[in-house]
Amino acid sequence: MMALAKIFSPGGPYQRLLYERSNGRIELDIIGDAFPMADVLEAVGTGKIDMGEAGTPYLSATYPLWAWEAIPGILSEDRFTAIYEQLAIYLDPTVRDIYDKTFREAGAVFLFADIQGDNGAIWSTKRVTTVNDLKGLKLRATAKMVSQSLQMAGASPVTIGAGDFASAVASGVVDGVITGIPYGWDAAKMHTLTSSVTVGPFEPGWTASIIMNAEKFDALPADLQQILREVSDETAWMVASACVDEQQICAWALNEMSDFEYLRFESGEWDKLVEMLEPMRQVWLDDVEASGNPYGPAMLDAIEAAKAEYHAFETHP
Incomplete structure (x- = not known):
């Protein structure tokens, strides 16, 4: 996206701050x-x-x-x-x-x-606001974790290359695509191929x-x-x-479209889906252990502790 690209571009904040703070001793040559x-x-x-x-x-x-x-x-x-x-x-x-x-x-x-x-929004030709709406839905997914999560939720994950998923949606090979909201809107133009996008939990970052x-x-x-x-x-x-x-x-641009819906799961349905997909935590832990990395449990503990500390912050103690 443009805003992020500017941060790392020649003359952008990262290059400039490093140069200024180091009195010219750190000079990035951005290629x-x-x-x-x-x-x-x-x-x-x-x-x-x-x-x-x-x-x-x-x-x-x-x-x-x-x-x-x-x-x-x-x-x-x-x-x-x-x-x-x-x-x-x-x-x-x-x-x-x-x-x-x-x-x-x-x-x-x-x-x-x-x-x-995010990278887990559900861009679809069919409305998705409940767990039941996912049943049998053919959705393009990339990573193993996302595919397994969709399968566990009752959807049908389909592996399609990045260059082919737009034509797959247009031709009805799949009902939709799992990808991020900024990427789906700005780069992939999914709002021209689908009728709705639902904020999803499948790859929330x-x-x-x-x-x-x-x-x-x-x-x-x-x-x-x-x-x-x-x-x-x-x-x-x-x-x-x-x-x-x-x-x-x-979110503003998609909400402004008269022929497109920016959706969220109905009350209680997000929590229901996340609870259904709880076993994916152990899948991730098993994958990390199988790779020879010993830090899976410590990483999960640190993630939860960091989130708890973030939410515990009070603006007026």
Whole structure:
């Protein structure tokens, strides 16, 4: 999305803040589209580039720990609340430590999360406001966790490549698509192919990771490492705020359409669906353990603790 792209573009806040805070000692040379997001981790870890934005959800088969956002209902139903929950989670010291340990195994250091909103909305030619509405619905899904969740909910997940799902909806091969609201509206133009979108719990978050080559980071003086950490945290706040703005713009635009419906599950139905999909937490834990990563239980505990701390905040103590 444009707002997020501006943050990382040449002359954008991240480049500028690092330069100013370090008195010119950190100067980023931003190269657009040097590697596909799915290949950035390998490129950074092996030193082909110093820093980059890794599409960690694309790596879920190898690193399922980073696919925790595909656990149904792990974030709140309200999209704006969910984004700030994500931010609180990624800024949590325990989560950061776990991410840093796992990224270091690949030769990289985790700097901050590029939160890009949800990826679990139900764009459909049929209205979905209850759990029962999902029964038998043919929906395009990508990741394993999403496909299994849909199947558990009674829907029929269909694997279709990103370049083909629009034609699949138009021709009736599928009834709809599971993807994010900003992506579905702005990039995929799903509102021209479907009649409604329902905020869904299937992959309530999609986040890329800004990472740096571990050897390069470790070679920096301590003060520059600290500046990188501090500016990265500030930028994470900017990204989350921009993401909230995008969600609001999309919701407003879709609500304004006379021939399209922006929907939510009826009262009690979201909780009913999330409860039905509770076993997917154990599926995720099993996948993490099978990958050889020991941090699954600790990660879940840290996620829940970070959310609880976020919601415990009082503006007028």
